[in-house]
Amino acid sequence: MDFLIASSTENLCNLLAEDPTRQLLAGGTDFMVEVNFRHRDISGVIAIDRIKELKQWRHDGDSVLIGSCVTYKEIEQGPLSALIPALAQSARTIGSPQIRNAGTIGGNLATASPAGDMIPVLLALGAEVNVRSKSKVRQLRIDELITGVKVNSLSEDEFIESIRVPVLSGPQEFLKVGPRNAMVISVTSLAMVTDIEKKYIGIALGSVSASPCRSDEAEYFISQHIDWDSMTVQSDVIENFERLVKESASPIDDHRSSSSYRTHTVGVLARRALLRIFRLGI
Numbered sequence: 001m002d003f004l005i006a007s008s009t010e011n012l013c014n015l016l017a018e019d020p021t022r023q024l025l026a027g028g029t030d031f032m033v034e035v036n037f038r039h040r041d042i043s044g045v046i047a048i049d050r051i052k053e054l055k056q057w058r059h060d061g062d063s064v065l066i067g068s069c070v071t072y073k074e075i076e077q078g079p080l081s082a083l084i085p086a087l088a089q090s091a092r093t094i095g096s097p098q099i100r101n102a103g104t105i106g107g108n109l110a111t112a113s114p115a116g117d118m119i120p121v122l123l124a125l126g127a128e129v130n131v132r133s134k135s136k137v138r139q140l141r142i143d144e145l146i147t148g149v150k151v152n153s154l155s156e157d158e159f160i161e162s163i164r165v166p167v168l169s170g171p172q173e174f175l176k177v178g179p180r181n182a183m184v185i186s187v188t189s190l191a192m193v194t195d196i197e198k199k200y201i202g203i204a205l206g207s208v209s210a211s212p213c214r215s216d217e218a219e220y221f222i223s224q225h226i227d228w229d230s231m232t233v234q235s236d237v238i239e240n241f242e243r244l245v246k247e248s249a250s251p252i253d254d255h256r257s258s259s260s261y262r263t264h265t266v267g268v269l270a271r272r273a274l275l276r277i278f279r280l281g282i
């Protein structure tokens, strides 16, 4: 098997154009699990974790441009965590310190798991993914990139170069339910982000549908019932809000949870996130 180490994004474009069946290895935290279980047929591998451009991030106008090989460790702390607090909260819940040292945001998106913890946050924030190959560059919304359970819309010669994440002007929350506090795949997760200037509230759910989904109706309903000046919400709208969030989920029964428990917990997370961000009005 070929094992190649890409030195730059240019070099990566060429290596993929030469042979698009080559598979990308970033932190290896999903890839190597599949190799160990013999779920992957591999003829060639390109390691991308040494490409400098992919390991960097920068503040760019009213957004942050995050290279696909930026790790959870970098997202969970420091300046990035202040700019995108819900992404940092989500990163802190992922695996163990060893996994967070190696695992990358690009790998989480490309794996496209319904339980991928970065994905609801990026969806709620309206992030865009910059995808590149030798012949073209394109921008995809998260729901255009992730099209099903562990299915993405990348063609064989494409890779995720970076993710453009809007910087919003309000509080954010990421909450996750699992059988314990650490080293756990989400039974359900919820991201809630706000922009006080734009009077925007974004809500997305993980592990309750084939791919993480938005709660559009709940977003619209609650944004009509928030007093943005005092950052308060009236108690009599919360039950309806919780119902709308639950209705946006379409969970299944599996080895991690029953669908009814998932529906219940997503309602609890919605109420909890709402009341962490907004005070109860009198």
Ligand SMILES: Cc1cc2nc3c(=O)[nH]c(=O)nc-3n(C[C@H](O)[C@H](O)[C@H](O)COP(=O)(O)OP(=O)(O)OC[C@H]3O[C@@H](n4cnc5c(N)ncnc54)[C@H](O)[C@@H]3O)c2cc1C
Binding pocket: 023, 024, 025, 026, 027, 028, 029, 030, 031, 032, 033, 048, 068, 069, 093, 094, 095, 096, 099, 102, 103, 104, 105, 106, 107, 108, 109, 110, 111, 115, 116, 117, 118, 154, 158, 159, 160, 161, 183, 184, 185, 186
């Ligand atoms: C013990 C353990 C605990 C975990 N806990 C969690 C958890 O709590 N929450 C969670 O969400 N995940 C968890 N994971 C999963 C994993 O850490 C993440 O999905 C991680 O983000 C994958 O990134 P990576 O860099 O390791 O990707 P890799 O494993 O290197 O690659 C994963 C897939 O993405 C592709 N890929 C990687 N980078 C790119 C790119 N730039 N462009 C196109 N394709 C690319 C690869 O070809 C491969 O198909 C856990 C994993 C382990 C082993």
